[in-house]
Amino acid sequence: MNPFEHLPPRFLTRRQMLRQMGTGLGYLGLAGVLGDARLLASSEIGNPKSEISNPLSAQPPQFPARAKRIIHIYLNGGPSQVDTFDPKPALAKYAGKLLPGGNLTTERPLGAALPSPFSFRPYGQSGIEVSEIFAKTAQHVDDLCFIRSMHANTPNHEQSMRLMNCGDERLSRPSYGAWVTYGMGSENENLPGYIAMCPGLPVADVSNWRSAFLPGIYQGTHINTKKTKPDELIENITNGRLSLTAQRRQLDLLAEFNAEHQRARGDDPQLEARIQSFELAYRMQLEATDAFDLSKEPAHIRGLYGDTVQSRQLLIARRLIERGVRVVQCYHGDVQPWDSHDMIADAHRNLANQVDQGIAALLTDLKQRGLFEDTLVICGGEFGRTPAVEMPAPGTPGNGKGRDHNHYGFTVWLAGGGVKRGYVHGATDEFGFKAVEKPVHVHDLHATMLHLLGFDHEKLTYRHSGRDYRLTDVSGDVVWEILA
DSSP: OOTTTTSOGGGOOHHHHHHHHHHHHHHHHHHHHHHHTTOSOOTTTTOTTSOOOOTTBOOOOSSOOSOSEEEEEEOTTOOOGGGTTOOOTHHHHTBTSOOTTOOOOOSSOEEEEOOOSSOEEEETTTTEEEEGGGTTGGGGGGGEEEEEEEEOSOSOHHHHHHHHHHSOSSSOOOOHHHHHHHHHOBSOTTSOSEEEEESSOBTTGGGGGOOTTSOGGGSOEEEETTOOSHHHHSTTOSOSSSOHHHHHHHHHHHHHHHHHHHHHHOOOHHHHHHHHHHHHHHHHTTTHHHHTOGGGSOHHHHHHHOSSHHHHHHHHHHHHHHTTOSEEEEEOSSBOTTOOSSOHHHHHHHHHHHHHHHHHHHHHHHHHTTOSTTEEEEEEOSOEEEEEEEOOOTTSOOOSOOEEEEOSSEEEEEESTTBOSSEEEOEEOTTSSSEEESOEEHHHHHHHHHHHTTOOTTTOOEEETTEEEOTTTTOOOOOGGGBO
16 A cells, blocks of 8 residues: 555655655544544545534533533632632731731732721621622522632743643643544534633633643633623624535535545545634534524523623523533623722722622522533632732832732632532631642642543543643642532
8 A cells, every 4th residue: 555645746755755755654544533633624525415523512421421511710910818708807917017927929019918898797507708799699609619728830820820721831732622622522512612701801801711732622711791792702703605505515525626626635634624713613603693682582582691791691601501511601891890909898899889780690400401410610710819908119109008919819610510519628828819729720629620520630631742641730739628
């Protein structure tokens, strides 16, 4: 068998010749491996009567899963744990004074302790204390699992966002949503498996939902929720000039050209991603507009969620996971809205007012529809904030009533999807500065998320550049204590 007999001589470069002579036999085994991984296009790609193989087809997990999908409420910018879900009354004792033992090093100089301007009180049978600014979310406290001992690596937004989303703060790595869809596919092949909604773009923008070296079909699809009409949320979703039948004929012809192009040039992941994107765009015409059309929801459901951008995002998220989308991220706003360096009392109250009702409504709605038990809901930011006041630099604006970034200790809560209810895991020190009891790194959180979805984080791997990669890199442990 000649592995390159089908190539016209004019298309065979010296590099191609050397590569194919050295790996021709290996192609035989490679085809089987790629086929098992759902990374090959159909051998009948140019046959109009056949369907192109879909790498988003639903796949079983490695072991029985507790969760089938994820909704991630991303409070981008870094919400303050001591003003939301981790009360620290000791700060009042040291108000206006330096914390005993000093402050940990963050991005900017810190001053005296800054007590929370918000009151906390216990809720539910569990008696877990929650800030007044999340009073509606707190009505569900007996269904929430708080990790108060989260910690990350750096106090910078870009790096910490990439760590939280991609498992590495510096290098180009696939997002966890890409890993999940690579492992599980989607239960609805007419919609993307992974959708990231944000009114604008978060800091580090598209790197938060990239696929990196995973096939491009697994990257997140960004939806700008500044817009409200379905046909504006997803631009060019319909073709006013051609029927679906005519479009199908166009795609089949294009598939023949692409197949010829592939035969002449060998494996090309970018071309394969482009082919799959055309196919997905065609299929999305059938369901995408309907999924984003909130006018189809009853008035009492729309009223339950409220009419803020964040509330609408959460209602859309429920509609998407109902239709089989695996991962939906809801970023709070453009860039980093929770980055309250000044006047945290006003800023955090306003931000919480924008999302508190929607979060409570989402949890209620999921329960009513029987989706709560197998949907993993995650809420938090990329890091927390300091319990001491941020000192404005000389000659710069600042009022000394805000908090700096804090990666040493912060809170993330989870609900549904197999986690304990009404439970608090770990703790920060008495001032809320550093995780000191049962610390949980972001890698540990990712390992736990994958476990709940039915995957061993050490075995969900992808070989790239001669190495097997995974979401958690070379670390991470499942936090067994938070599992129900």
